[in-house]
Structure formats: C-alpha cells, structure tokens
Amino acid sequence: MMATKTYLIPNISCAHCVMHITNRLNEIEGVKSVEGDVSTKEVTVEFSEPASDEVIVAALEEINYPPRR
Numbered sequence: 552m553m554a555t556k557t558y559l560i561p562n563i564s565c566a567h568c569v570m571h572i573t574n575r576l577n578e579i580e581g582v583k584s585v586e587g588d589v590s591t592k593e594v595t596v597e598f599s600e601p602a603s604d605e606v607i608v609a610a611l612e613e614i615n616y617p618p619r620r
C-alpha cells in the first residue's frame with residue numbers, strides 16, 4: 552500500500568539541502584517520489600514497502616537532517 556508523508560526538516564537551508572535529501576531518500580527501496588520545498592522546509596515522500604516511516608527517518612537522521620516530531 553502506498554503512503555505519503557510530509558516531514559518538517561528544520562536543518563533545510565538551501566536547494567542543496569533538498570537535493571541531498573532527495574538523492575538519499577531515492578536510494579531507499581520502495582520510495583516512489585520525493586519532493587522538497589526550501590521555503591517551507593518540508594519534504595513529502597511517497598513510498599510503499601519495504602520503505603517505512605522508520606527507515607526514512609533513520610536515513611534523514613543519518614545525513615543530519617532529522618525531521619521535527
């Protein structure tokens with residue numbers, strides 16, 4: 552089942568941050584699309600298994616862009 556989740560990521564400061572996050576999340580199997588917005592610091596991810604919220608959050612933390620919870 553496809554899920555869509557939006558993450559607020561305070562460490563986003565420029566387009567490079569969004570590109571870095573997008574590249575990293577696209578490496579995760581099951582991630583269908585990633586869309587980031589610098590002005591809102593939000594990243595929306597569309598995914599299905601084996602990707603999960605836990606896997607996505609862990610990847611974001613690993614590259615130092617932890618989402619606010």
Ligand SMILES: [Cu+2]
Pocket residue numbers: 563564565566567568569
């Ligand atoms: Cu940046």
